[in-house]
Amino acid sequence: LSPTIIFALVVYGLDALRNLLVPVATMVLCEFVYVLIKNRFPYNPAQKHTIKEQFLNGCSHYTWGNFLVPTVSGLIYGLIMPASTKNPGVIWYALVLGSVFGIVLGKLVFGGTGNNIFNPAALAMVFSKLCFGSQFVSTSGIFPETYTAGSGVITAGTSLTEIKAGYYTVYSIQDLFLGMIPGTIGETCKACILVGLIYLIIRHASDWRITLSYLGSFVLMMLFAGIIYHAG
Numbered sequence: 001l002s003p004t005i006i007f008a009l010v011v012y013g014l015d016a017l018r019n020l021l022v023p024v025a026t027m028v029l030c031e032f033v034y035v036l037i038k039n040r041f042p043y044n045p046a047q048k049h050t051i052k053e054q055f056l057n058g059c060s061h062y063t064w065g066n067f068l069v070p071t072v073s074g075l076i077y078g079l080i081m082p083a084s085t086k087n088p089g090v091i092w093y094a095l096v097l098g099s100v101f102g103i104v105l106g107k108l109v110f111g112g113t114g115n116n117i118f119n120p121a122a123l124a125m126v127f128s129k130l131c132f133g134s135q136f137v138s139t140s141g142i143f144p145e146t147y148t149a150g151s152g153v154i155t156a157g158t159s160l161t162e163i164k165a166g167y168y169t170v171y172s173i174q175d176l177f178l179g180m181i182p183g184t185i186g187e188t189c190k191a192c193i194l195v196g197l198i199y200l201i202i203r204h205a206s207d208w209r210i211t212l213s214y215l216g217s218f219v220l221m222m223l224f225a226g227i228i229y230h231a232g
Helices: 002-012 014-038 051-060 064-079 090-106 120-135 160-165 173-178 190-202 208-231
Strands: none
Touching: 002 014, 002 064, 002 190, 014 051, 014 064, 014 090, 064 090, 064 120, 090 120, 173 190, 190 208
C-alpha cells in the first residue's frame, strides 16, 4: 500500500491523513475491545476478578497481529473513500461508522482474523456508500478547479457518471495512469497501484493468476458492454 498511500498524502494532504488515521484508530480500538471480551475470565462465583484483573488478562492476549491486521484494513478503507463530502462533517461519520460496521460485522462476529467471510474494508465501504453516498464528492487533489458542473459540486464515487453526462472532457491515458482524475484517494494513480502489485507478486504475497483472471474477466465484460452500448 505504500506507493498509493504516499501519493494520497502528497496530493490530498490533510484530507488523506484523516482518511487513513481515523479508520485505523477505529478498527484497532474495536479489535482491542474484542480481545478483551474474548479473553475475559469465565464467571465463577467462588473466585471473582476485579476489572483491573480482567483488563490485564485481556491485554496479555493482545498480539502484534491484533494490531497490524486491523491497521491494514483501516488503511485500505481510507484509500477507497473520497477526500471530502458536500457537508464537511459527514466524512467523519462515514469513516468512523463505516469502520465499526466493517470490522465488527465483517470480521469480529465470525471469530476474528482468519474466520471472516467478508473483507472488512470492502464491507465498510459498501455500508458508507449506502448510508452517505449522496454526500460523496468526486474531486481531484491535482486539478480541483476542473471538476465542477455549472455551479454545483459533482457527487459520485468515481468520475464515470460525469464523463458519460458530458461534464468533463475525455481524459488522456497519461492522466488516467498518473492519477490526474477525480475519484477516491487511493484509486486514481494506476502507476502507484501497479508498483504495489508488482511488489506483492515478486514476494509471492499475491498469486498472479488470480490478478490476471480478475483483470481478464473485467476487460471482457467491459468489451461486451461497449459493443452492446454502441450497437444500441
